[in-house]
Structures are given as C-alpha cells and as structure tokens.
Amino acid sequence: MADPFQAPAEGSAVLDLSPPASGSRYHDPAEATWQATDAPGFWLKPLLDDRQSGLSTALMKIDPGAYADWHAHRELEQILVLEGSFHDQDQEISAGGYVVRAPGASHTAGSREGAVVLLIFTAAQSTD
Numbered sequence: 001m002a003d004p005f006q007a008p009a010e011g012s013a014v015l016d017l018s019p020p021a022s023g024s025r026y027h028d029p030a031e032a033t034w035q036a037t038d039a040p041g042f043w044l045k046p047l048l049d050d051r052q053s054g055l056s057t058a059l060m061k062i063d064p065g066a067y068a069d070w071h072a073h074r075e076l077e078q079i080l081v082l083e084g085s086f087h088d089q090d091q092e093i094s095a096g097g098y099v100v101r102a103p104g105a106s107h108t109a110g111s112r113e114g115a116v117v118l119l120i121f122t123a124a125q126s127t128d
Contacts, residue, residue: 065110
C-alpha cells in the first residue's frame with residue numbers, strides 16, 4: 001500500500017525545511033506554492049522536513065470531492081483540521097477537530113467541501 005501523501009523530494013528548495021540548529025526559523029506559508037501529491041486533489045505546503053529525526057510538518061489542502069482510497073503511513077500521523085472538513089472511513093472531522101493515527105494504520109481520506117489541515121508525521125519508535 002503506497003503512501004500518496006509524502007512531500008515531493010523536489011520543489012521545496014525555496015524554503016529551508018530543516019529544523020534550526022539554534023533559535024527560531026520563521027516561514028510565511030502564504031508565500032509558498034501548493035505542491036501536487038500522488039493523490040489527485042491533495043496538495044502540500046511542506047513546512048518542516050527533518051529526515052534525521054523522521055519529523056515532518058506540512059499544510060495540506062484537499063479539493064472539494066477529493067478522495068484517497070485505503071493507504072497507510074509508516075509514521076505516526078496527526079491531523080488538525082484548520083478549514084472546512086475532512087473525512088476518513090470512520091468519521092467526518094470539522095474545523096478544530098483532531099485525529100491521530102498509529103504508524104501503519106490503514107485509512108481512507110477525503111473532503112466533501114474542501115479542507116486545509118495541518119499534517120504532522122513523526123517517525124515510529126523502534127520496539128527493539
């Protein structure tokens with residue numbers, strides 16, 4: 001089961017997406033462009049991509065009527081709905097709603113009216 005929502009490896013070169021070594025780093029997401037994903041109607045604005053720790057943060061825009069069939073992510077996934085509403089196979093989540101998924105949890109994703117969500121992936125903890 002492929003993960004259609006990973007940030008593109010290219011196209012984010014305008015922003016430094018790595019975590020700051022010290023202090024703070026500020027971005028204005030309005031200045032970034034939405035990047036297509038492998039799932040039609042789902043768009044990303046990557047904000048942080050720390051490949052060393054496995055942490056990534058992005059804004060995701062979901063077009064009205066967009067739907068992604070069953071898939072899973074290797075990482076822990078957190079979604080905070082900022083605008084509109086988002087749904088999976090179990091529930092519709094409105095603006096202000098939050099969902100967290102275990103690494104490897106299979107799910108669907110979509111939006112009837114369109115949505116913007118904050119998407120955070122955190123590397124799964126090793127169980128050895």
